[in-house]
Amino acid sequence: MSRLRAAFTLLLSVALTILVTVLCSVPIILAGLIKILLPIPGVWRAVSTFCHFMMYGWCAGLAALLHLNPHLKWDVQGLEGLNKRNWYLLICNHHSWADIVVLCVILRKCIPMNKYFLKQQLAWIPFIGFACWALDMPFMRRYSRSYLLRHPERRGKDVETTRRSCEKFSRQPTTIVNFVEGSRFTEEKRLQTHSPFRNLLPPKAAGIAMALNVLGGQFDKLLNVTLCYPENDRQPFHDMLTGKLTRIVVRVDLLPVTQALHGDYINDRVFKRSFQQWLSDRWTEKDQLIDAIKAEYKNAGH
Template identity: 60%
Template sequence: MLLYLNAFLVCLNTAFWSVLICCFALIKMLLPIPALQRCVTRLCNGMMWAWATGNHKLLSFTSDVEWDIQGGETLKKDGWYLLICNHLSWTDIVVIFSVFRNRIPMAKFFLKQQLLYVPFLGMACWAVDMPFMKRYSREYLLKHPEKRGSDLETTRKSCERFRYTPTTVVNFVEGTRFTDDKKCQTRSPYNNLLPPKTGGIAYTLGAMGDQFDAIINVTLAYPDNRHLPFRDLLSGKMKKIVVRIDTLPVDENVKGDYFNDKVFKRRFHQWLNDVWEEKDVRLDGIYGDEQPEVEIPERRKTAV
């Protein structure tokens, strides 16, 4: 019963704010004046935070969740950040909004092209400058090689818009949600993660690396609800949410020409693999598997 009630209330909250944002989206669409569009975007960002706050309060009222959050004390709402995170469930988006809603600028997710056509929700996401990306299968790209790199071009154009308003660009580096089947299919060397994909994050850093204040490395875990966390959250069965926040510097390991400089490309791959290995060890500790939970080495982070 609680599952359906929470699902209905979350949908109602989403519909209310989506319709309101869509009204301002029409202004943004009909009056293509850059300064006005930026003002509308900031207003719509505030509405998105109100939506996130409503969801958080609703789920907190109907669930007795233990929040175990560490790190992120030095983050600020008027900065620019790249947030990278492991990906388990739709719950991840709810958690990111809940944890960071008063700490950082509005989070911008790269969304699948199909979501643009979801009534109200698609236009609302467009109004707050969320980028939509169309992904192609390997088979399709073999038949249409001209489509290669189109996702990266979308990334570049989106990042240009982010230059004018404090923004947090969110990248689920694995590219999809973690499952045991996907772990086998990708032959992942990690216990709790899929192999990281470097293209999107490299292009984002290439386009905005000088503007980012830091990289926020987030590790999420649901120790007692690993299999169906979203359903368990709506059902009031979520017991504990673990969030670890580490702030990584934007240094020579991540700034360079990824697509033309082979030396930098190898260094970037090594940096991201190191981050992912440390994240995997940390998740082992959280889940009680094999290794104790560890801190990210100081060479990898600034003080938090």
Template identity: 75%
Template sequence: MSRLLAAITLVISVALTILVTVLCSVPIIIAGIIKLLLPVPAIWRSISKFADFMMYCWCEGLALLLRLNPHLKWDVEGLEGLNKKNWYLLICNHRSWADIVILCVLFRKHIPMNKYFLKQQLAWVPFIGFACWALDMPFMKRYTRGYLLRHPERRGKDIETTRKSCEKFRIHPTSIVNFVEGSRFTLDKRLETRSVFQNLLPPKAAGIAMALSVLGPQFDKILNVTLCYPENRRSPFYDMLTGKMTRIVVRVSLIPIEEELHGDYVNDKVFKRRFQGWLNELWHEKDALLDSIMQKKKAGQ
């Protein structure tokens, strides 16, 4: 693809993405304002259903935009057996802003509407921030180790945010999405965190442990999702917008929620170590899967 064509495609893609986002987020924002002014449970439930429907429309708009790229191929395995009437905890590796688009488009007709754990900074993004609040998505504020040493009273705030947000998801079937690494993968971050994984950052266990603790038996399964962009690893989101994205590989596995995954992550040190060990083992398997996908790409398969 020529640079000129890529530049034109980028402008058109950004304009259409903004248009779809504004058209779908404005009704959600208005619904959120009504929810704020009328704190009545019955009204909240109706508004939540309406907001989820508008998010579904946003996902459909994104799906249409992706279909405009004639070179894009999907390589997906593991969607069988999913149900929109179930509760799911979806955990995924995080490579790019493109991940959110892919998860929304891919799962829109298979599971309840996704609810993302979002960084606090996104709350201030025009349209998106307030719309995500109206959709009851939790905003997480990340603290550095140095900051927590200076302000120990802030320790555990994210866990409390997770608990309060998960309480809202008891009302109707929900898919809670957690990018367990807490940040997008880069080689610099891999070195900074001293990650033992080749393709992943170390997983953070507290968020999903708390979600399992709060919703407990309501979750039907854990959706373990692995995303890979074999030919577009360097800049997936930019390549998506410029029409250079060629292949999206997604592997989905359903993990039963055993009794051993329920416990007090904050106060029970034995459970905490066991849960972290389980998640680390899962991450080693995901790392090996990503290696396998990339090896196939190198072999031209």
């Protein structure tokens, strides 16, 4: 009976999630077609406002679906002082596809609609890729170290993409989200990357360094978000869909955007090293925080 209940919950959750996504993404896609046919600044601004409204509806729909799970408990700290009229740069660890859902749900009423740095490959997913483009999501083409050794002319291209994407965000309050690890955490990836952290992959600094360089004067705060699923650490997204997710822990740390975080990451080696060290220090603190959260709930369970 337990397996049948989980299977039914999974099918129902997937069906409802698809329904909510279709209802919100189809109008966004149609609005995106208007952006292509009428490349006029005023039209683009109106379309962007409409697309943000529809994305808010998608976030609200996901929040309603999560509330159908009677076992799910939230432990969220640090939302005080956030404002939808401000600009934010948000960095976060990336453990699961559930992370995107969690960030959308808890932050939708607190800050401007999230803009996620997305992998270039996602642009080719039918419907979803075009909807993300209509929402002005920045797509990042990441190159491996071995590829750059073979094609040195590509060095810095992903950073230039960041620059172009961020420039258009200067017109209205925006939250730029970057999962700076570049990939979802797994133990296999942790070993492959020789990560010095127990719960995280090594952070990649170039994207947020460029975002700060382009929009640093407009960012009111940097949001350092830590996500943890202490009772569902192995497969939180699957557990979310099957109704087995029992606890989501979110910690939001507001950091000042100081002058020390502004600089030429590509050409200034001193700044590059200092910025990488600053980010590594934040990741060390985040790793220790996740350890503490897991220990707290493990002890509470006993």
